[in-house]
Amino acid sequence: MPRPATLSNSSPSFGAPVRAAFSLQRDYTHLNHGSYGATPVSVMAAQRIWQDKLELEPSRFMRRDYKPGMRAAIAALAPRLGVGSEGLALVENATQAVNAVLRELDLPAGSDVLITDQTYGAVKNAARHMSARNGWNLRSVTLPFPAASADEIIAAYSAALDPAPALVILDHITSPTALVLPLREMAEAARARGALVLVDGAHAPGMLDLDLSAIPCDWYTGNLHKWMFTPKGCGFLWTAEVQRATTHPLAISHWYQQGYDAEFEYVGTRDASSQLCLQSALDFIDAHGQDAIRAYNTALANEAADALAARWGTERGAGQELTGHMVMVRLPDGFGSTREEAEALRDRLTDEFRIQIPINPLTGTLWCRLSAQIYNEMADYERLAGAVERLAG
Template sequence: MQKNSKRDFGSFHASNVQELLELPETDYQPPAFPVSIPKFNDYQLETGRPCRQKHFLLEEDCTFINHGAFGGVLREAMDSTHEWQRYVERQPLRFYDRELLPHLVYVTRRLAKFVCCDPTDLVLVVNVTTAINAVVRGLDLKKGDVIYILSVTYGAVKKLLQFVCEATGAMLKEVQLNFPISSKDQVVSLVGETLDPGVKLAVFDHIPSNAPVILPLKEIIEICKNRGVPVLVDGAHALGTLPLDLKSLDPDYYVSNAHKWFCCPKGSAFLYVRKELQSQTRPLIISHGFGSGFNSEFIWAGLHDYSPFLAMHVNMNFWEDIGREKIQQYMYKLCRDTCDLLTSLWNTKLAAPKEMFGCMALVELPPQLYSSDTTVTYSTGEAIQNQLYHLYNIEVPVKCIQGTLYVRISCHIYNELAEYERLGKNVLEMCETKMNLVQNVN
């Protein structure tokens, strides 16, 4: 294409992206689908094993209670990606040059409605890591600037922040959140006591990965706003597990993965940016959309497989047709029941009050499982995790939190209580046989 031709990807098409996103709902006409997009209007939700067999691709013989790690795709959504991929290859130029961007706009509009924000404030990205990099790289950091985080911040994000601080002379202030947590007031008080006015950016996980308590973000964001501190929320685990309302929550930046609890294909996530901050938030890949508006700059990152974004229609249909509350209520109840089951069976405690957990929870392992003479470390937990997998085909992470070992259980609609009973009994069996787990780290 000629650079300034009417059909130039970076001018005509990119400007149309903004126009289509800004149209009111009454004036917007979505494109017709060239592939089948299943709906679930008449479907009665089956949970547990029947759901797993019908809607997921997980191996039958694995006790998979680690959905929080990398998610698990909805079978129908995976089928949709394949159908989109085949359609693209029938006439690639027609798809990429004439059809792709209107379809990406449609997905963006639907997803924005799902999380309650203006579609011009939301862009599709491949994962949360990419989104957070885009936000942080857009900050005008100088020597002496401070970035504030809690100790539960995701490890990859900590490394990013350490990198940019070393490069710019800014400082990273990490505040220790002590476990076990007594209540959400403990978290709110900690932030209130340690967050100084003038901080360049505060980063909070909505649901921290290693310690999956639901942080009281509404109260935390209020503290930040009162002190003039911009807030970036890492909501990697939020989409699908929480009833997201970004308009009400009102963060400055919010990111979430769609491939985790929302069960989209890998390579689908979103970034929300408050309008006043969009001019400084640029994509990591500068391409044809540059100069055509916030959404246009992010929507095309060169030629790659866009089918995970397009398949999100299937997941949104699933959650909307069945009812997101019905799905979340099942997951929450299963998590609470599992917490009761395991703490009773092992005579241990949770890392936080039950009401602070959603679809994941930290349940303390029996101390007799590992040697009391050995310092408990990450490697100790990894050894136990590996034993559970190799001996019993149970996939569940073991986390070391301030010297205590916990299993981080995940509860999705395809899980059922019998799986956690199996975990509980097998852990007790490991205790009885006094396996020298610490010696088998490697």
């Protein structure tokens, strides 16, 4: 679907009118959907029904309702990812999925594992831990930022594939820099050199029109609690057929050796309501229209980034080609350049102006990461601009 250049052809019901559908505190400006998502009230009500069902009759629920509930949730999700139910497991989050994959990898000591300088911190730590434990050689490639084009990213990445790594961990959408990476081309380049490919697509479900069958990878994990409106604790791990027999959940439990799908389905007694209520999140999306949500969020992110960069005389972290529903904008000079200064500014925006937005130190200065979700509108970013200007002055 072509991306709209402006908000004018988007749904008039988004922005302030839809805010009541979420529990978000009214007197805050929420510009950080990317980190933790936000769950609609209707989805939280559906989650509560699942929790009530469990507590009403725990034994019956666990013996009779749990498995069909999980299977129905997976079956509802699969077509939205372009795959079948087999090999698609629900997990708590992307961090657990990455850890599960890395824990089972049987690579000889001395194998090269390639990440990037924009790999998510928790994933980087998991790779560091398993590399130290197994004697793997962890390498990192620096990706261009600000990023001019997909071609520039592919060129930088391809150059780092020599010597060939045994495993690459690739982001679909980067966390510290909010770039939608040219994943298919990067994964193809890694595969061509014989590498296993693990994709961290934490931000992609909902934001991008995913077709996992077209991405050459061994594992793909994504979160549904970010851009697909589920409660926290709902993500997935899709595993290519060739890897399923040797990929296991972090917690080995009762259904061990009963196949990939069964093993991931039951990982011990827990509250799985955030996964069981997945259909209600899909219903919320369908009620508003997945295409309409994507079009609005993408247009809003681009328009807000252009407006702020123009107002501050700065720049955005990437053009429309590499932008989804999040985008970096460089702050005016004078706020410093360190992680501590970034956190201090973030705290002042929260405490003094009630604005939630991540601030990252990059390129020797500070950048903010804007998120755009259907409850946002241009006035939210104008409030941010005003607050930054007051603090700068």
